[in-house]
Amino acid sequence: MRFLALLATFSLVLGAQEASAEIRSKALAIHHRLFTLDTHCDTPMRMSDRWDVGVRHEPGKRTSGTQDLVRMKEGGLDASFFAVFVGQGPRTETGNQAAWEKANAVLDRLDRMFAQHSDLCGRATTPAEGKRLAQAGKRAIFLGLENGYPLGTSVERVDHFFRRGVRYITLAHTADNDLAASSTEERDRPDGGLTDLGRKVVARMNDLGMVVDVSHISDQAFADVLKVSRAPVMASHSCARAIADHPRNLTDDQLRALKKNGGVIQLCILGDYIKPPAADSGRRKAERDLRRRVQALGGWQNLKDPKVIAGFEREWEALIEDYRHELPTVKDAVDHIDHIVKVIGIDHVGIGTDFDGGGGLRDCSDVTHLPRITEELLRRGYREADLAKIWGGNALRVLEAARRVAR
Ligand SMILES: [Zn+2]
Missing domain, CATH: 4.10.860 (DNA Excision Repair, Uvrb; Chain A)
Incomplete structure (x- = not known):
């Protein structure tokens, strides 16, 4: 009897393993079939004369970073927003000038990447361009400016960055700047939200068809942006505050406001935002x-x-x-997606990893691990059409909507 019971347990386990393997291969097939977009990574920070984004670096080594153009293909990632990141510094003429030069230097490096690796990737400025590149088997690289600091006090510089291919601007980073208050600035009084200059910048971005990125800004600034923006906005890399209480994450009320605005929140797989x-x-x-x-x-x-x-x-x-x-793990991350979907539905959520900027989970620390997120979503009952929305459909809709209000 005991033997039979053991046998029964054994075949149950085997059966579960088979089902698991089946879901895994189904997830892989779907993942590689979908158009997949990550709306935030800091890989440009890693790029240098000594580190070539067009060469495959072995996953898991300290010097490899989270991704390169070769591994992105392996991980079934078709498109990514490469952040032109400038950390917040002094809000002085010299500080502004240095930030401006830094942003342009990063853009120069990205121009060289597009020229040197035109066989592996191409510049995408619209959803259609992104899809075309993916169909040609190349990585579609969109550009976003992380921190409006390089704008200094000039609204005209929005046009400059638009001309250089930038399609979203994260208004502020970890500290307040001349455009908006930051969610992580330490202060003892209420913040000023979006400044007058910030309002003008948002209006100009709307005119050009650029997406306003509301990740990193304070709750007040978030509310202000939603009041003035003529287009849906994007939180390019943020999570749900109801699940992980961090100022970088959005509250349920903010999620509902985002839905009303037609915007999207792109889940950031950075440990502290998923589970402190x-x-x-x-x-x-x-x-x-x-x-x-x-x-x-x-x-x-x-x-x-x-x-x-x-x-x-x-x-x-x-x-x-x-x-x-x-x-935290992929399961912890997908808990956030479940929560967001429960609060605002499937049409307003996506993924912005923050790879090479601190993003990465215990079991998803490299771009080649991304199909594991698809697998977990599939296990929880998400269908392929839902996955298509999460993996890029929703974010592309916001990019397109921003283009439509341009004038
Ligand atoms: Zn960030």
Whole structure:
């Protein structure tokens, strides 16, 4: 009897494994069939004369980064917004000038990427261009400006970045700037939301058909943008605050406002936004220690020596790797998608990984792991049509809607 019971359990387990393998292969097939778009990564930060985005780097090595154009193809990722990122610095004429030069230097590097690797990728500025590139088997690279700081005090510079191919601007980053208040600025009084200059910038972006990215900005700024924007907006990399209480995430009320606006929230798979680490975790302690040492030198924004900055950045990366086992999982990330879908439906959610900018989960730390998200969604009952929306359909609709209000 005992033997028979054992046998029965054994075949049950085998059966479950078979079903699991079946879902996995179905997920892979769907994932590679869909047009897939990631609306936020910081891979341009990694690109240098010594690190070529057109060469395959072995996954899992510290120097490999999360993705390159070759691995993106392996991971079935057709399109990605490469962020032109400029960290917030002093809001002075010299600071603004330096930010402007930095943004243009990153764009120059991206121009060189498009020229050197035209066999692997192409510049996409519209959904149609993105789809065409994907059909040709090339990665479609869209550009987004992460932080409006390089605009300085000039609305005209919006036109400049549009001409250079930028299709969204994240108004602010981790600290307040001249356009908008940041969600992570430490302050003891209510913030000013969207500034007058910010309003003009949003209006100009609407005129040009650029998408306003509401990730990183404060709740007040978020509300202000929704009031003035003539087009649907995008949170290019944010999660649900009801699931993980972090100021970078959106509340249910904000989600509902986003739905009303016709916009989209693109799930960010960065650990702290998915599930904050326990206060006593090794990672938290290591983070605190690193932060203390940066603070002792006046904080990130006041670091001047590029060698010191690079050293701290390397330490930060190493820390993420060392404590990867403490990171949340794909299941935790998909809990956010479930929640968002429950609150505002399937038409307003997508994915913006923040790869190479801190994004990555315990079981999804490389672009080649992305099909695992599709697999988990499939397990939870999402259909292929739903997956098509999550993996790009919704974000492309917002890009198209922004283009329609252009004048
Ligand atoms: Zn960011």
